[in-house]
Amino acid sequence: MSDSSHKEVHGFQTEVKQLLQLMIHSLYSNKEIFLRELVSNAADAADKLRFKALSDASLYDGDANLRVRISADKDNNTITISDNGIGMTRDDIITHLGTIAKSGTADFFSRLSGDQAADSQLIGQFGVGFYSAFIVADKVVVRSRAAGVDADQAVEWSSKGEGDFSVENIEKSNRGTDIILFLKEDEKEFLDDWRLKSIVTKYSDHISIPVEMLTPEVPEVPESKGEDGEVIPAVPGKPSQWESVNKAEALWTREKADIKDEEYQEFYKHVSHDFAEPLLWAHNKVEGSTEYTSLLYIPSKAPFDLYNRERQHGLKLYVQRVFIMDDAEQFMPTYLRFVKGLLDSNDLPLNVSREILQDNKVTQAMRKGCTKRVLTMLDRLGKNDADKYQTFWNEFGQVIKEGPAEDFANKEAIGKLLRFASTHNDTSVQNVSLTDYIERMKEGQDKIYYVVADSFEAAKNSPHLEVFRKKGIEVLLMSDRIDEWLMSHLTEFSEKQFQSVTRGGLDLGDMDDEQSKEAQQQLEKEFDSVVTRLKESLGDKVKDVKISQRLTDSPACIVTDEHDMSSQMIKLMQSVGQEVPESKPIFEINAEHDLIKHVADEADSDKFAEWAQVLFEQAMLAERGSLKDPASFVARLNKLMLSLTH
Template identity: 80%
Template structure:
């Protein structure tokens, strides 16, 4: 291997420099993971070559035995990880080792706090791969040649992990990549073969590619005759002559695809380490399921639920999905066709016996086999979560806190499993004085009042706004539970999830509130009497709010507040309007219904106003207060303030 070209100096992408500094300091307590990451990358390079060689066997260059080799040199204080996988070209090595091509990278860095423990966990979710080498090395050299190109097309990459790296053209006889770590003075422990072997067996035993290390050379032995003393005791045992046994490469891992083994033969620790291999996450998974499906469609699935949400989970456009293998041959990462978007947090792999080895993303999209596997895997995940919710409420709450908002996308996306998803949802509720979303719809139904036939909910911008909504007043008075929804996705959720267990979901902010059998005859009679007494006042208010309110009614839902606005049954709710506007969508200008509490002293004061100007000002202030409470903003706040100030001054005169 020789250098054939001049060195080029390149600057690291800004994010790479940040990541390097963070890793060196935040991951120092778990530094041995560098070997896991580098061996995992080397195994991926072998998988990719195996896949490409399906259509071009010449890429093997006469060597089809794929492997990863790990070695150490105590004198030079180096560790080398070599593979004979796909390799890299000059442009690829700059792209892969000089930049971070991940969506949401800026968001990731914005979440870092400076707390090493917290940042370590976040870095683990981000995935560090190659750059973990700098945790233990003060200089890294990478020599690589892409499969199928001339030996003169090799490239050497060198960096000390600061602001820049160099590249140079080299002669490299064999394809693949060699990574040489020049260890820091205080990291000499990793130049020990036994230390490296223990790390490989701990973290990489499950990798299907053979991970090899050199066995020590055994020197030659000359023949020695047996010697006895005068008492006949043997003082020197006879030893037969033996030639020297040279050092040789031997596999130190099982080198068997973990998912092909029987579940009973795989330990929990092996499942956990395999999860870290496929997900590049540092934390253990929350739960997993390993299944072999036989029959019309045959496949093996190994599905994991992470314990922590990735930093970019809410980006629906980011690549997600499972690793896809066909007959144990790696085909692609992030095969999104097998997992719906609302389950994009699920990690793992599929190995199909039915798909063709030359399958593409386009073929997967329209394949009946794909649809069958997707259906099976989706149901499998939902069953896993249902089982967790029933078996361990505390653990399920941890899951919900991490992934609940994403799961709420499910009813709109997956009609076939809407009921199963609904059973997994959790909400805050007036039943508990906390913002924790722990109430299931099944629990709500169990707690329903006698005569209650609807599931009531309110959607607001925050938990506090939902909890203190004036629309809840009559429900509190009657002891009726209301679900408190404040996630951005909630309005979208309830527009698609309209019932559960035969009970209709009903917003308390919509007009036409009917408490059915929970309203006694006496209450209904009193409401009708009030409506008659306030008939002329209602007419005056309608005139004052002409063009601003669709209708004016006596409220059945208010007990403490003077007024509120509600949406007509068939109009878009305030929260849906905000949601649509936030994504740049035009929304229809639907007028609200204005409801007044006829028993409130302020409403009685307004009703007694004989001066039309004063009356109109009071009505407009009350209306705008209600708009502000429900929608959070006004089209003309300055006019509202001026009217309010004028009315307050009039009360002092």
């Protein structure tokens, strides 16, 4: 590596090369977004300087009027976007402009299909930022000087967007960043001032600092005489000067009635760097013991790294319109980490830190208010627009299911948002709400029944459902990885208890008629000796053997005792390397099934024991999806089948 004052050439990170090629080829229909992205980055740089200057006013260096400037040079075929914000050091430039500083990039690229329309949407979820410059430019030069450093410590970055970029130290008289785009030959439309102004007005009107462009120079008109000899006085000329072309007013400070939907949508793209439109939003000013403004958005698409624990989530925080921090996670619970937007508080100190926010009463009040606002917004959407809510659920339902474990105070409100598949329609679409389920409950039904399995098909075809289908009782079908965890925390909804159909003794309460109860008691008497023989054969593999009330078609099933860990929870814990306490299942048999009757009549104790093992292992396989010793099971089954043919 050469001395830092000399020019160095670096190779792009592999993912940057891929992203550049994708943008150039996938976003050709929306080229103008490059200006939105670069202006948005410049505004962020100004926000960050304003925040740092709270504790060190010398960073302004006599220039506290923050702004972004855009100029076009038709002779050199360039556009320059300049700001006097925080600026970048040499290390900053190499880190931020040479790599994609986001975890999960490999997953992002693995999901690209090669379809331009689909890929451009995915790029939008990822956020393109600075690299969008290469949509219209075949060369980009960045000159930057960090606030608080000397003029000779500025740095220049240059690249043609191919395999590498160069970095060298330069002198720069003022702090901030200049981005110079050398336009492609077929992109000269962006050299037109009117075109640039229209893009700024369309996308960046809400930016809270001025976006300035040069007004045309007006030449002086000398004194002259008209045809009648009358003297026409001279008109003084006007030099070209910088003039703001946006409103330069923070959008969230304006009255809601004065803000168009298009403005809210563009502001969302500014704060989220998402290309897609938001699904919905809420803009509120809260007054009283705590005063703040919130502007909260629900995205229409989940970011590709929604489940990445390393990814920072949160809202932008402003205090009295001064930007304080990105990703302030203290104001939104983790299960609502997809919410975008900002908070502007009048009650927090300007020098507030993440540490102070952690246990601050104002923070807690704002978090409580914002959480309630989002839950209410989503509940209203679910009631008023089922299709739109289904779009939301398909994207974010998995993280909403984290809610009951995290947010006990709002458990009922979260319950209203949950959607499940069920035996009501037997499709894998999760569109049944708990409110819908309760409205359809049978007369005498006092529980919400559900089954959790490895897949929708396994849940739908579970033998535990047989008596429920026979009686027309709806059962929720759950197969998401998180569902068992969810149900361990969601014990009731609207004063109705949840009951797993795979747990404990089945009690249908008032839905079970006296005739059924008498028939069950009769079967238990008739098969008492068979149950005893099965217990002896299976030994310590089972906790108990019982005559089943829940089976109508299958010969047998296993059931988890009411206080033991369920099969699905055991699998979940084992998958993350947790030790699982040993628990034995209850083995239930269908006394009216022909196979059980055949086994009951088997006098040979050895053959009876073989049948007991096969029936038990079949039930284990159906419930847990695997056996400890599948080869022995197959051998035993083959042996019994051969014996039936003789």
